[in-house]
Amino acid sequence: MQDLLTQYGTLTIAAAFLTVLLAGFVxxxxxxxxxxITVSGVGALMSAEAAIAAIILPGLVTNAQQAFRxxxxxxxxxxxxxWRLNLVLLLLIGLFAQLLILLPDWLFFVILGSMVTVxxxxxxxxxxxxxPPRLTHRVELGIGLxxxxxxxxxxxxxxxxxLYLLARETPKVEQIRAQGIAFLIGSVVLLAAHMHSGxxxxxxxxxxxxxxxxxxxxxxxxxxxQDRLNQEVFRKATxxxxxxxxxxxxxxxxxx
Numbered sequence: 001m002q003d004l005l006t007q008y009g010t011l012t013i014a015a016a017f018l019t020v021l022l023a024g025f026v027x028x029x030x031x032x033x034x035x036x037i038t039v040s041g042v043g044a045l046m047s048a049e050a051a052i053a054a055i056i057l058p059g060l061v062t063n064a065q066q067a068f069r070x071x072x073x074x075x076x077x078x079x080x081x082x083w084r085l086n087l088v089l090l091l092l093i094g095l096f097a098q099l100l101i102l103l104p105d106w107l108f109f110v111i112l113g114s115m116v117t118v119x120x121x122x123x124x125x126x127x128x129x130x131x132p133p134r135l136t137h138r139v140e141l142g143i144g145l146x147x148x149x150x151x152x153x154x155x156x157x158x159x160x161x162x163l164y165l166l167a168r169e170t171p172k173v174e175q176i177r178a179q180g181i182a183f184l185i186g187s188v189v190l191l192a193a194h195m196h197s198g199x200x201x202x203x204x205x206x207x208x209x210x211x212x213x214x215x216x217x218x219x220x221x222x223x224x225x226q227d228r229l230n231q232e233v234f235r236k237a238t239x240x241x242x243x244x245x246x247x248x249x250x251x252x253x254x255x256x
Contacts, residue, residue, distance in 0.1 A: 016042045020034075020054070034215060036248075037248075042054050056208050057208040061212050089151065107253070115246070161178075162179060
């Protein structure tokens with residue numbers, strides 16, 4: 001941590017803490033976006049590798065809080081319902097994480113930002129993706145693969161999962177719990193993968209640990225907002241957050 005303070009300065013580290021506080025608040029409100037806001041915000045202040053390392057422990061802790069907020073029994077039932085999605089994440093996100101050092105930063109920001117912005121924008125103006133019930137399991141497997149790809153590369157696997165749950169018109173409480181379970185699985189795998197890859201080290205691991213505090217504080221504030229949103233307002237708020245995050249990822253990729 002001292003090395004990071006020396007390298008970036010106190011003001012930059014403080015700005016990173018405020019960014020994670022905001023990211024936690026948004027996650028508490030709509031159930032996702034902590035990695036996207038953190039990667040794009042902290043990534044504007046530090047290297048992409050430092051930004052990805054920064055989200056790992058806050059993501060792990062806040063995802064556990066989100067997944068089990070309704071109790072262990074509800075979490076187990078939701079995990080069983082979406083077991084295909086979660087299994088693909090478990091098996092593949094660590095594999096894709098090893099590709100991080102092979103791709104330029106700007107490329108995965110542009111790819112992810114484009115996908116999120118277009119898909120979120122189309123849904124916000126009224127387009128609702130539909131697929132026959134007989135294809136639900138195949139679509140779920142495909143979404144898991146896509147989420148694992150982006151999760152491994154950029155630590156951001158929420159957008160495909162969130163868009164899929166919105167397309168299924170999942171009730172708010174179930175959607176947030178399903179997101180939390182999927183994100184928690186990805187967080188555990190990502191932690192192990194980056195301990196192996198070296199991205200988490202003596203400098204970045206303490207930084208990530210300190211960021212748990214603002215992430216949890218923001219999330220608890222966001223829960224207060226979430227509990228007061230009806231289903232349609234929640235859906236629109238979720239899509240707006242997706243679009244804003246997507247545009248910011250595009251900016252990061254194209255402008256640096």
